Amino acid sequence: MAQQVSVDISRRNGSTDLPGAESCPSCKQLLDVGELEANLKVCYHCGHHFRLNASERISQLVDAGTWNEMAGNLRSADPLDFFDLRPYPERIEEAEFATGFSEAIRVGTARINKMDVVLAVMDFSFMGGSMGSVVGEMFWRAAEAAVETRYPLVVVCASGGARMQEGILSLMQMAKTTFAVDMLGEAPVPFVTVLTNPTTGGVMASFATLADVIISEPGALLCFSGPRIIEQTLKEKLAEDFGLAESNLDHGQIDMIIARPDLKSRLVQILGMLEGGVACALQPLWEEEARPARRRGALAQAFGRIKAIANAPRRAFKR
Amino acid sequence: MHLKDEVAKISQRLRELSHGRHLDKAVWDKVELARHPKRPYTLDYIEHMFAGFTELRGDRCYGDDSAIISGLAAYHGRTLMVIGHQKGRDLAARTRRNFGMARPEGYRKAQRLMHLADKFGIPVLTLIDTPGAFPGAAAEDRGQAGAISGSLMCMARLSVPTVAVIIGEGGSGGALALALADRVLMLENSIYSVISPESCAALLWKDSTEAHLAAQTLRMTSSELFELGVIDEVLPEPRGGAHRDHAAAAHILKEALEDKLRELDELTPQIRKKERSEKFRQMGVWRENGLTLF
Numbered sequence: 286m287a288q289q290v291s292v293d294i295s296r297r298n299g300s301t302d303l304p305g306a307e308s309c310p311s312c313k314q315l316l317d318v319g320e321l322e323a324n325l326k327v328c329y330h331c332g333h334h335f336r337l338n339a340s341e342r343i344s345q346l347v348d349a350g351t352w353n354e355m356a357g358n359l360r361s362a363d364p365l366d367f368f369d370l371r372p373y374p375e376r377i378e379e380a381e382f383a384t385g386f387s388e389a390i391r392v393g394t395a396r397i398n399k400m401d402v403v404l405a406v407m408d409f410s411f412m413g414g415s416m417g418s419v420v421g422e423m424f425w426r427a428a429e430a431a432v433e434t435r436y437p438l439v440v441v442c443a444s445g446g447a448r449m450q451e452g453i454l455s456l457m458q459m460a461k462t463t464f465a466v467d468m469l470g471e472a473p474v475p476f477v478t479v480l481t482n483p484t485t486g487g488v489m490a491s492f493a494t495l496a497d498v499i500i501s502e503p504g505a506l507l508c509f510s511g512p513r514i515i516e517q518t519l520k521e522k523l524a525e526d527f528g529l530a531e532s533n534l535d536h537g538q539i540d541m542i543i544a545r546p547d548l549k550s551r552l553v554q555i556l557g558m559l560e561g562g563v564a565c566a567l568q569p570l571w572e573e574e575a576r577p578a579r580r581r582g583a584l585a586q587a588f589g590r591i592k593a594i595a596n597a598p599r600r601a602f603k604r
Numbered sequence: 605m606h607l608k609d610e611v612a613k614i615s616q617r618l619r620e621l622s623h624g625r626h627l628d629k630a631v632w633d634k635v636e637l638a639r640h641p642k643r644p645y646t647l648d649y650i651e652h653m654f655a656g657f658t659e660l661r662g663d664r665c666y667g668d669d670s671a672i673i674s675g676l677a678a679y680h681g682r683t684l685m686v687i688g689h690q691k692g693r694d695l696a697a698r699t700r701r702n703f704g705m706a707r708p709e710g711y712r713k714a715q716r717l718m719h720l721a722d723k724f725g726i727p728v729l730t731l732i733d734t735p736g737a738f739p740g741a742a743a744e745d746r747g748q749a750g751a752i753s754g755s756l757m758c759m760a761r762l763s764v765p766t767v768a769v770i771i772g773e774g775g776s777g778g779a780l781a782l783a784l785a786d787r788v789l790m791l792e793n794s795i796y797s798v799i800s801p802e803s804c805a806a807l808l809w810k811d812s813t814e815a816h817l818a819a820q821t822l823r824m825t826s827s828e829l830f831e832l833g834v835i836d837e838v839l840p841e842p843r844g845g846a847h848r849d850h851a852a853a854a855h856i857l858k859e860a861l862e863d864k865l866r867e868l869d870e871l872t873p874q875i876r877k878k879e880r881s882e883k884f885r886q887m888g889v890w891r892e893n894g895l896t897l898f
Contacts, residue, residue, distance in 0.1 A: 456777070459777060
C-alpha cells in the first residue's frame, strides 16, 4: 500500500523577498541571490521555481522596452462594505503598499521574441492573487484588446481563487471571464495560459482551464479545492504530489510543463504554430509534394508556395 | 456559575458594536431554511411540475453522478431539459447523492445533456441546490476545475433559452456551473454565495463559529442579491417556507418558468446570447479615474 503523507503547504511557497542569501525551500541549499536572479529565480541546485511577482514575470518574459501597460488605473471598490477583522479597503491599501501594484493582475501589450501579444500577469503577492471585480474587468479588457489587435492572449495565472471580500460579485467574475474566452474563440485568437504556483479555486475553474493550450511551471499547485480544504472537510490524507503540475499532466488536465528558462521560446513557438494553422490549412503542403510537376514553371510555383508556407508562422514574429 | 457564558455573550456584543453592526437574526434564519432537511429538492419539483420525466444518465467518459439529476420533462406540450443538484432525504440517500456535491462526472453529464438540448432546440431549466462542488483528491484528478469551467462555457454558448433557479443552497463554483443562464431566479429563502459562511468565517475571522456574522457580511440572501443585480427575480415561497408545502412551491416555480420562457421565446438565439453575455459582463464594481463604476 502506498504510504500517504500529508501535504506541507509551506514547503511549496518560495519566498519573494530575498536578503543576500536564501535557502531553497525544496533542497535547503544556500543560494546566492544574484545568481538566483540571473537564473530567473529557479534554484540552480534542484530546479525549484521561486514565486515571481508581476513585475519580475513581465521583465523575464517580454522583450526589453516593449511592455505597454493598459488600464492600470482600475481600483477595487468596496461594494459590500465588507468588514471581517479589518475593513476590506484597509486590506487593499495594505496590499497596494506592500506590492506597489493597484491590483492582482497587470495587463498590457508586449513583444515576446519579437512576437506581438496581449499579456496579462497575475500576482499572488496582492491578496493571494484573488479574483474580484477588477481582475474580471481587466481580463475582459485584455480579451477585447486581443480580439481587436488580433494578437494572441497570454495569461500568466497565480491565484488562490475568488476574492471573498467582494462576495457573490467575485463568483460572477468566473461567468464574466468565461464570456471573454468565448469572445476570443469566436474571433478566433489564440489563448494560452501559463499556470504558476499556485493556481486554484475560481480562477482554475474558469479562464485558466478554458485556454486553447494550458502550460504549467514545474511543481505548481493546480487544483479547484486546495489541499487544506480537502484535508479539513473530508479528513482525507493526501498523496504528496496531490494537485502538482506533474500530477495534473499525468491525469490529462494540462498540455505541458515548461521550465522557466524555456518558457519564452516555447511560448512563441506554440503561438506561432496556432497562428500559422490558418495559412497551412489554406495551402496544403502535402498535396503539392505528392503531385508530380507536369508543366514548366509548376515546380517553381510549388516551391514558391512552400516557401510562403514556411515563412507564414515566422511572419507573425517579425513585424 | 454561568460566568463563562456571560463573558462570551459580552465579548460577542462588543465585537458587534466594534463592527458597527448588529447580527441580524433573519439572515441566519434564511441560511437554515435554505438547508432545511424537509425543503423540496430537484426531484420534488420535477414530480410536482411536470407530467412526465425521463432521466438520462452518465457522462460517457467515466461514470454517472447521482448528485446531479438530469433528463427530459414534458411541459405544456413541449419538452424541457431539466438539470439539477439532488440532495438525499435520508442518510442512505444523502450518501448516495453525496449531499448534493457534484463530481466532475456530474458537470460533464450536464454539458452532454445541454448540448443535446441545444441540438433539438429544447429549453434548459437548471435547479441549483448544492453546498459546493465535491472537494476530493479523486475529483481533482478527474478534472473538477475543467469540468466546472467547461460547464460554464457550455452554458455561455447555448442557443436555446435557459432558466436557472436557486432552490436551496447556491454554493460557489459548483452552483455557478449550472447557473449561467438567460434568467437567474432565486426562491425567497435560498442562499447563493462565493463561499459557505462556515468556511468564510474560518478563513477570515479564523473562527468558524463566526459563521452568522460571515453570512451577513457576504450578503447571500435572495433580496440582497437582487439588489446587487446578480439575480433577475426573487420568487416568494409559501407561508413559513417551501418545506411547508412542496406542491405550492412547485406551483410558484412553474408559473415563473412559464413567464420567463414566454419572454425568452420572443428573442432570437443571437439576441439571447448577446443579452446573456452583456448581463454577466456588467457584474462587478470598481473605481476608475476616481469614479465608482457599477
